[in-house]
Amino acid sequence: xxxxxxxxxxxxxxxxxxxxxxxxxxxxxxxxxxxxxxxxxxxxxxxxxxxxxxxxxxxxxxxxxxxxxxxxxxxxxxxxxxxxxxxxxxxxxxxxxxxxxxxxxxxxxxxxxxxxxxxxxxxxxxxxxxxxxxxxxxxxxxxxxxxxxxxxxxxxxxxxxxxxxxxxxxxxxxxxxxxxxxxxxxxxxxxxxxxxxxxxxxxxxxxxxxxxxxxxxxxxxxxxxxxxxxxxxxxxxxxxxxxxxxxxxxxxxxxxxxxxxxxxxxxxxxxxxxxxxxxxxxxxxxxxxxxxxxxxxxxxxxxxxxxxxxxxxxxxxxxxxxxxxxxxxx
Amino acid sequence: xxxxxxxxxxxxxxxxxxxxxxxxxxxxxxxxxxxxxxxxxxxxxxxxxxxxxxxxxxxxxxxxxxxxxxxxxxxxxxxxxxxxxxxxxxxxxxxxxxxxxxxxxxxxxxxxxxxxxxxxxxxxxxxxxxxxxxxxxxxxxxxxxxxxxxxxxxxxxxxxxxxxxxxxxxxxxxxxxxxxxxxxxxxxxxxxxxxxxxxxxxxxxxxxxxxxxxxxxxxxxxxxxxxxxxxxxxxxxxxxxxxxxxxxxxxxxxxxxxxxxxxxxxxxxxxxxxxxxxxxxxxxxxxxxxxxxxxxxxxxxxxxxxxxxxxxxxxxxxxxxxxxxxxxxxxxx
Numbered sequence: 001x002x003x004x005x006x007x008x009x010x011x012x013x014x015x016x017x018x019x020x021x022x023x024x025x026x027x028x029x030x031x032x033x034x035x036x037x038x039x040x041x042x043x044x045x046x047x048x049x050x051x052x053x054x055x056x057x058x059x060x061x062x063x064x065x066x067x068x069x070x071x072x073x074x075x076x077x078x079x080x081x082x083x084x085x086x087x088x089x090x091x092x093x094x095x096x097x098x099x100x101x102x103x104x105x106x107x108x109x110x111x112x113x114x115x116x117x118x119x120x121x122x123x124x125x126x127x128x129x130x131x132x133x134x135x136x137x138x139x140x141x142x143x144x145x146x147x148x149x150x151x152x153x154x155x156x157x158x159x160x161x162x163x164x165x166x167x168x169x170x171x172x173x174x175x176x177x178x179x180x181x182x183x184x185x186x187x188x189x190x191x192x193x194x195x196x197x198x199x200x201x202x203x204x205x206x207x208x209x210x211x212x213x214x215x216x217x218x219x220x221x222x223x224x225x226x227x228x229x230x231x232x233x234x235x236x237x238x239x240x241x242x243x244x245x246x247x248x249x250x251x252x253x254x255x256x257x258x259x260x261x262x263x264x265x266x267x268x269x270x271x272x273x274x275x276x277x278x279x280x281x282x283x284x285x286x287x288x289x290x291x292x293x294x295x296x297x298x299x300x301x302x303x304x305x306x307x308x309x310x311x312x313x314x315x316x317x318x319x320x321x322x323x324x325x326x327x328x329x330x
Numbered sequence: 331x332x333x334x335x336x337x338x339x340x341x342x343x344x345x346x347x348x349x350x351x352x353x354x355x356x357x358x359x360x361x362x363x364x365x366x367x368x369x370x371x372x373x374x375x376x377x378x379x380x381x382x383x384x385x386x387x388x389x390x391x392x393x394x395x396x397x398x399x400x401x402x403x404x405x406x407x408x409x410x411x412x413x414x415x416x417x418x419x420x421x422x423x424x425x426x427x428x429x430x431x432x433x434x435x436x437x438x439x440x441x442x443x444x445x446x447x448x449x450x451x452x453x454x455x456x457x458x459x460x461x462x463x464x465x466x467x468x469x470x471x472x473x474x475x476x477x478x479x480x481x482x483x484x485x486x487x488x489x490x491x492x493x494x495x496x497x498x499x500x501x502x503x504x505x506x507x508x509x510x511x512x513x514x515x516x517x518x519x520x521x522x523x524x525x526x527x528x529x530x531x532x533x534x535x536x537x538x539x540x541x542x543x544x545x546x547x548x549x550x551x552x553x554x555x556x557x558x559x560x561x562x563x564x565x566x567x568x569x570x571x572x573x574x575x576x577x578x579x580x581x582x583x584x585x586x587x588x589x590x591x592x593x594x595x596x597x598x599x600x601x602x603x604x605x606x607x608x609x610x611x612x613x614x615x616x617x618x619x620x621x622x623x624x625x626x627x628x629x630x631x632x633x634x635x636x637x638x639x640x641x642x643x644x645x646x647x648x649x650x651x652x653x654x655x656x657x658x659x660x661x662x663x
Contacts, residue, residue: 006629229627231573285628289595328592330573330626 006227009284016222017282019211026071026207031064032198033191039280040182040297041068041156045216046223047276049179049269050135050155052120052170052301056162059184065116065156072216073209074113075150079131081123083166087130094143105142110134113150113213117157121167131155132174152216172260172304179269180294181301219279226275227285231330233271236291240267242323243303249326254319257309262302270298288329296320376471377456383478386446389425390477392418393440394456394470398432404463407437418454421447422477428458448481546585547652553578554645563637571637572622575644579615582648596623607651615647 020042027038037053041064044051053061062078069076079090092108109115110131117131134140138149157178159170175181187195198204238249243261246254262270273294278286296317303316377394384390396407409428417423418441426442439458445451453474460468544552554575562571580591580599589602596619603612618640624630632640 010628227628229629231626283628287595287623287627289597292595325590325593329595 013284029205030067033187043276047272052178052181053158055184061158069114071207072211074213076114077109077112078116085123115155120157121159180297238327259304259306266302389444396437406461408459410457445479451477550582550648572625576622
């Protein structure tokens with residue numbers, strides 16, 4: 001195993017992660033409250049994982065993503081998912097040029113550093129699949145030609161949990177491709193007062209471009225270097241295994257409530273998100289708190305509930321909390 | 331005159347022949363081998379029913395009495411065709427077969443009969459015969475009584491049909507449940523025996539229980555002493571050294587303060603201890619946990635001095651929090 005100089009790594013991370021504070025500051029200029037949302041957007045950005053945002057309308061989901069894209073000097077595109085959207089509208093298509101008498105490639109909005117897939121569950125499965133495949137492969141094939149998507153490439157999708165009429169819920173296999181599923185909640189009273197004041201004054205602060213795409217790519221490399229001890233790896237595996245076989249962890253009560261647990265992709269995502277969280281906290285190593293901090297966001301969309309659980313109003317949140325309270329911290 | 335004489339003789343002959351004919355009618359159908367005998371010599375007995383009118387399904391005793399002196403010492407009563415005969419007449423059946431009772435001054439033969447069909451039934455002669463000493467067979471009577479079988483009258487004007495009644499439920503008695511109680515007790519005894527044996531042989535018996543009854547500070551101090559004896563950090567096993575110290579402390583915190591420390595992070599444990607220990611105790615344990623986290627998760631190389639101080643710091647925390655609690659208890663009293 002390669003020797004890791006934690007002291008040196010820590011110092012490097014202290015230096016390199018300075019932009020996190022600046023980026024957070026720029027975002028906080030526009031977004032009032034929603035600290036958890038902003039933090040998770042940064043985790044997604046640094047861990048190279050896509051984010052699914054869920055929340056009722058009006059919670060600044062779209063604004064947060066817009067702001068992040070504005071703060072980074074990168075290409076941003078927004079796709080409003082509608083029932084009549086086609087895969088070609090997302091990925092691009094071949095257009096016949098009468099002038100040259102040839103087909104030319106017209107790239108779709110997915111060719112951007114930041115893609116906002118607004119209300120992703122409003123489009124049928126074929127459009128969702130097209131985007132999710134691009135998310136996974138990070139390349140798109142149009143006609144005979146395959147195009148790499150730009151780096152960094154981050155998809156932030158939103159969905160509304162209350163409206164089910166005319167929606168196409170994301171299948172489990174596809175929702176697994178999102179590293180994080182962030183549930184956006186209402187702001188606090190004080191925060192909401194501030195939002196009203198900002199809107200009444202008509203002065204909407206605009207974020208400055210403080211980061212370049214190369215900075216993010218470099219930061220991602222450093223995030224990968226964040227030291228994760230074997231004990232933390234075991235802790236992650238224990239948590240994910242507990243979602244599959246809760247009985248082995250003294251959670252027999254969850255046995256009939258989970259239809260399927262987290263996949264190995266869940267373990268990978270949990271490890272990467274914990275590293276990114278440690279980076280944001282300007283540490284060169286992961287501690288159990290980092291894992292616990294991202295555990296809900298990484299696992300909540302990866303645990304399938306049985307009919308019994310739904311009948312008893314047991315949520316995946318409660319299951320994750322139970323698991324975290326049962327698995328021994330190293 | 332001679333005509334009158336002839337007429338008188340003819341009348342006498344007719345009267346004599348009709349008496350002969352009447353006597354012939356009293357003969358019963360005999361079994362093969364039985365000889366016939368005129369009724370003029372048979373005793374005049376008449377069978378009777380305990381009730382001549384019954385409801386469908388009611389039982390009635392059909393009997394006949396025979397004076398003992400009507401039967402000679404060497405005579406015997408025979409039941410006619412009793413074997414296998416179930417019905418004296420169509421529609422009437424025997425419930426209890428013919429019984430001959432000779433204990434009294436009268437010989438009494440009786441049977442219990444019933445009918446499940448309403449109507450009027452002419453019973454045959456009571457099927458008991460007398461076998462004379464000389465082999466002759468005498469009948470007792472010519473024909474039996476009439477049995478009227480009536481049904482329950484139905485008032486069609488106010489008739490209401492009723493559903494079939496359910497099965498009658500008898501009250502449960504102790505005798506009914508006694509075997510079940512025994513079975514449950516037997517199963518419980520077997521289960522207890524299995525549990526006892528498993529517990530005894532799996533080593534989770536009284537020995538472990540006595541350990542778990544020790545107060546948390548004693549257990550923690552024993553564990554810390556065990557860590558000291560093993561000289562882990564001196565052998566370069568710093569990670570194990572700090573892991574075992576923090577595990578002992580977490581178990582102690584769980585036992586002493588009721589926090590779920592084994593499943594909590596350092597921050598969560600410290601949050602739980604805030605306000606429950608003195609600031610000196612808090613700072614000391616926080617330093618220890620933080621350093622332990624660095625050693626465990628960040629490859630931190632603690633100095634010899636830090637390693638030496640780690641164990642005494644843990645012991646100090648255990649002792650001081652225990653003493654603080656004792657003082658609080660005394661103060662409370």
